[in-house]
Amino acid sequence: xxxxxxxxHNVELAxxxxxxxxxxxxxxxxxxxxxxxxxxxxxxxxxxxxAADLLAGGKLTDIPGIGRQIAAKVGELLETNQLRALxxxxxxxxxxxxxxxxxxxxxxxxxxxLFEHLKVGNPxxxxxxxxxxxxxxxxxxxxxxxxDILRNLAVLDKRTGLIPLSLARAxxxxxxxxxxxxxxxxxxxxxxxxxxWEELVGELSMVVEAHDPAATLEAVxxxxxxxxxxxRGEDSLAAMTRxxxxxxVTVAGGEAAFGAALLWQTGPGAHVDRLAAxxxxxxxxxGPAGLFREGRLLPAAGExxxxxxxxxxxxxxxxxxxxxEVDRALAGWQPQxxxxxxxxxxxxxxxxxxxGQNSLAELLAAAxxxxxxxxxxxxxxxxxxxAHGLSVTDLTAKNQAIDEMxxxxxxxxxxxxxxxxxxxxGRLDYPDEVLAGxxxxxxxxxxxxxxPLAEMTERVVTAVKNEHVDILGHxxxxxxxxxxxxxLNLERVLEEAARHDTWLEVNASPERLDLxxxxxRLAASYGxxxxxxxxxxxxNQLTDMAYGAALAGKAGLDPAAVVNTLPTGExxxxxxxxxxxxx
DNA sequence: GCCGTTTTCGGCCCGACTGTTTTCAGTCG
Numbered sequence: 225x226x227x228x229x230x231x232x233h234n235v236e237l238a239x240x241x242x243x244x245x246x247x248x249x250x251x252x253x254x255x256x257x258x259x260x261x262x263x264x265x266x267x268x269x270x271x272x273x274x275a276a277d278l279l280a281g282g283k284l285t286d287i288p289g290i291g292r293q294i295a296a297k298v299g300e301l302l303e304t305n306q307l308r309a310l311x312x313x314x315x316x317x318x319x320x321x322x323x324x325x326x327x328x329x330x331x332x333x334x335x336x337x338l339f340e341h342l343k344v345g346n347p348x349x350x351x352x353x354x355x356x357x358x359x360x361x362x363x364x365x366x367x368x369x370x371x372d373i374l375r376n377l378a379v380l381d382k383r384t385g386l387i388p389l390s391l392a393r394a395x396x397x398x399x400x401x402x403x404x405x406x407x408x409x410x411x412x413x414x415x416x417x418x419x420x421w422e423e424l425v426g427e428l429s430m431v432v433e434a435h436d437p438a439a440t441l442e443a444v445x446x447x448x449x450x451x452x453x454x455x456r457g458e459d460s461l462a463a464m465t466r467x468x469x470x471x472x473v474t475v476a477g478g479e480a481a482f483g484a485a486l487l488w489q490t491g492p493g494a495h496v497d498r499l500a501a502x503x504x505x506x507x508x509x510x511g512p513a514g515l516f517r518e519g520r521l522l523p524a525a526g527e528x529x530x531x532x533x534x535x536x537x538x539x540x541x542x543x544x545x546x547x548x549e550v551d552r553a554l555a556g557w558q559p560q561x562x563x564x565x566x567x568x569x570x571x572x573x574x575x576x577x578x579x580g581q582n583s584l585a586e587l588l589a590a591a592x593x594x595x596x597x598x599x600x601x602x603x604x605x606x607x608x609x610x611a612h613g614l615s616v617t618d619l620t621a622k623n624q625a626i627d628e629m630x631x632x633x634x635x636x637x638x639x640x641x642x643x644x645x646x647x648x649x650g651r652l653d654y655p656d657e658v659l660a661g662x663x664x665x666x667x668x669x670x671x672x673x674x675x676p677l678a679e680m681t682e683r684v685v686t687a688v689k690n691e692h693v694d695i696l697g698h699x700x701x702x703x704x705x706x707x708x709x710x711x712l713n714l715e716r717v718l719e720e721a722a723r724h725d726t727w728l729e730v731n732a733s734p735e736r737l738d739l740x741x742x743x744x745r746l747a748a749s750y751g752x753x754x755x756x757x758x759x760x761x762x763x764n765q766l767t768d769m770a771y772g773a774a775l776a777g778k779a780g781l782d783p784a785a786v787v788n789t790l791p792t793g794e795x796x797x798x799x800x801x802x803x804x805x806x807x
Numbered sequence: 808g809c810c811g812t813t814t815t816c817g818g819c820c821c822g823a824c825t826g827t828t829t830t831c832a833g834t835c836g
Contacts, residue, residue: 260808
């Protein structure tokens with residue numbers, strides 16, 4: 225974490241353009257214009273420098289997809305904190321109609337139709353209309369749509385108030401920067417589910433060490449991210465953020481109490497309760513104010529000291545859960561984490577050849593910057609038209625370009641890869657002889673998501689058995705907060721993956737986190753090897769590896785089961801494992 | 808909206824699936 229406020233501004237700019245795209249979609253604007261705004265939103269969110277600096281330096285329009293008009297809108301946002309175009313367009317529709325559009329099967333046209341016929345302007349009103357069987361009276365809707373709407377509304381309801389970890393992290397980085405610069409503030413640390421790397425976040429929590437708690441909390445209340453202060457204590461403040469997620473800021477009473485405050489605010493409750501119980505078993509008292517013996521505060525500057533005082537190894541936030549981990553640690557268990565630098569490369573990234581943003585040269589340079597030894601450029605296969613899936617001819621040309629890059633860069637290895645679609649019947653989207661010419665084959669499902677369980681399982685198992693497939697990509701297909709996983713018997717897939725030595729991907733993109741931590745545990749129990757990949761479509765997303773590493777730590781995955789910790793030579797041997805065994 | 812060593816205008820993300828229809832519009836990846 226670091227980099228002050230720049231991430232905040234970029235994320236906020238991105239959200240504004242994304243909202244503009246949403247509302248223009250409702251308004252029936254030119255789809256290409258809408259796409260341009262969405263692209264700009266993605267680009268802005270991924271920038272590594274503050275957009276404000278680029279704009280000031282006249283460099284913003286150098287970025288592909290950002291022209292004069294969007295740059296002007298960025299300027300307007302930075303100056304006035306709002307977009308006139310967004311305000312005007314949004315005024316034409318009830319604000320809840322955007323949420324109605326989040327329902328699967330409901331796009332801008334159908335959301336508008338519902339609004340015009342039934343006057344429903346938000347999910348709650350739509351639920352009422354559906355229950356009263358009014359939806360089926362609207363042209364283009366029937367009993368099936370009505371039932372789908374009700375079912376999907378329940379899913380939508382479950383996730384309200386939860387934001388993706390990536391957005392939560394951006395907000396916490398922004399708040400950290402803000403807090404760190406307040407006078408009298410010594411230390412700031414994020415806590416809560418963000419620090420535990422929970423995949424969806426329902427609350428933000430920060431711990432501060434400060435000379436003057438009242439003045440510090442007063443300053444927090446003035447932060448523009450905060451829409452409303454909901455509670456004040458002597459040393460804490462509760463507020464609602466503009467993103468609808470509550471925030472708690474806790475001021476620790478001095479250095480000796482910082483660790484305890486951080487521990488308490490990081491949670492979860494069951495973990496902290498187990499620690500407190502353990503402390504009292506040892507004649508100590510552990511609470512949010514610190515660790516005490518007979519009423520005397522013991523010196524403990526950090527969490528490490530607290531764990532150590534209880535006779536425990538340090539338990540990093542991502543492994544803190546229901547308290548059982550405390551007892552495992554007492555019995556000698558040590559959490560296994562991927563050390564920085566353990567990951568030697570990424571085996572699933574996209575280039576400009578399909579739907580990525582960067583050239584091979586840019587990808588190579590970025591990977592080298594991260595200290596990697598290798599990078600597999602796995603672009604989409606021919607069937608995935610929307611993503612510019614590569615024809616065999618294009619793939620051949622790309623492979624040749626990779627050979628040339630490798631010849632010119634002997635210290636690094638670009639791997640010839642493809643993310644090959646698993647077709648509806650389990651066949652792959654390239655012929656065998658083409659697959660045989662690749663270093664890395666990632667096989668993924670990108671179509672026909674609604675196949676019944678048995679059919680989908682058979683389809684994926686067929687791919688897993690395929691001798692050319694190295695990795696099963698994003699195995700469950702879920703999109704966090706957006707799309708449910710497809711029906712799949714994962715245990716059956718794991719069985720076959722273990723048998724055929726096919727690796728499973730831990731897709732580290734914060735939109736997916738697929739496999740999830742529980743699924744990683746399950747896969748490990750089958751003896752299946754895993755690869756942590758970012759699925760980056762932009763060099764800035766290569767650092768999403770941190771999400772995957774945290775997920776592996778949460779799942780307690782043995783680093784030895786992670787294939788991309790291998791150095792180049794061993795990885796290349798491992799990639800040839802099937803051919804060696806083969807016929 | 809953006810973009811262009813062919814274009815300053817006219818392309819750009821196309822095709823399959825779905826539920827509602829009696830021939831297709833809307834959604835999605």
